[in-house]
């Protein structure tokens with residue numbers, strides 16, 4: 333494969349009838365500049381407002397504009413699949429997107445901007461492509477993003493505009509561009525050496541990947557969970573847990589592939605924003621995905637379904653929260669976000685984040701909404717109410733879970749970071 337591509341390169345170069353010495357001095361550089369999707373709520377995006385007026389029902393990039401800091405990426409020779417950035421001599425598996433600035437020059441509100449380092453294109457490379465997010469890992473690299481025949485210009489600039497699919501037409505017109513083909517770069521009109529492409533939700537869907545049954549079994553092998561009887565020994569007569577004598581440890585065998593199956597089976601063919609519930613029968617837990625929980629995936633794309641978003645959410649996220657909930661006799665959980673392509677940090681884009689908005693323990697009559705009262709609660713102890721203390725315990729369970737990323741459970745109280753006033757965010761380990 334490598335040999336035949338090298339031959340193709342040789343043929344094409346010799347076809348230009350250039351002596352070898354000139355070929356080796358092409359000295360092409362490419363700089364990628366990524367413009368992250370702007371917020372579309374609170375009238376911050378005039379293109380959204382032009383289409384939907386003040387109807388907030390179709391907002392998708394809310395609360396926290398998209399940014400890509402620390403998102404893994406590589407640049408490859410699109411033909412040989414060899415990595416050209418990071419430089420092979422660095423021995424790094426991937427580079428991480430770092431720089432962030434912002435611009436309001438694209439007529440749709442403020443966008444965060446990442447300018448990647450200028451990449452030197454080796455002379456034998458004809459086409460390049462990106463791999464980003466989980467797809468940058470060496471064992472995956474399934475989807476070539478923006479495969480492109482590198483221009484002969486000494487320094488090409490490639491602009492990538494992240495945006496909702498339904499606002500693309502308006503964005504293109506407002507910026508005097510032409511609609512590029514899907515997953516392709518085209519020359520910027522009237523500017524030498526500059527190119528651009530559009531990154532919408534549908535393209536993010538292709539970059540990211542579903543967690544297959546094999547992935548689920550590998551990441552969440554079967555295990556035995558155990559828990560102590562409920563704290564309350566004054567439970568109502570007839571409560572099931574009353575049959576367990578105090579001090580008796582209860583155990584349950586969990587095959588996560590089977591246990592999580594109802595989650596991954598939900599939402600097939602649906603783009604509905606209505607809330608829905610999933611029963612986790614063997615753990616006795618009801619999961620509610622609240623209204624608009626999948627809004628970012630659905631409304632930034634033409635076709636993403638609820639199920640496609642759920643299947644891009646790591647099984648480790650669901651297993652972590654279900655395990656902690658079961659151990660604490662929590663029987664209802666509400667979730668507000670799972671995989672989503674363009675809201676906030678890289679975590680949900682990579683499927684390793686989950687947002688929890690409510691925990692209920694029916695036996696103890698606890699219905700606790702995870703929402704602080706004001707900024708004064710940030711980085712303060714959990715509330716002293718029974719619900720607040722239940723959250724304190726689930727927080728302890730989560731930070732003690734080896735599959736949860738160190739330091740990456742955020743709450744409206746303990747370990748608060750922007751913008752977590754309205755939910756608890758859990759990050760699990762990258763795959």
Ligand SMILES: [Zn+2]
Nearest residue numbers: 685686687757
């Ligand atoms: Zn989150």
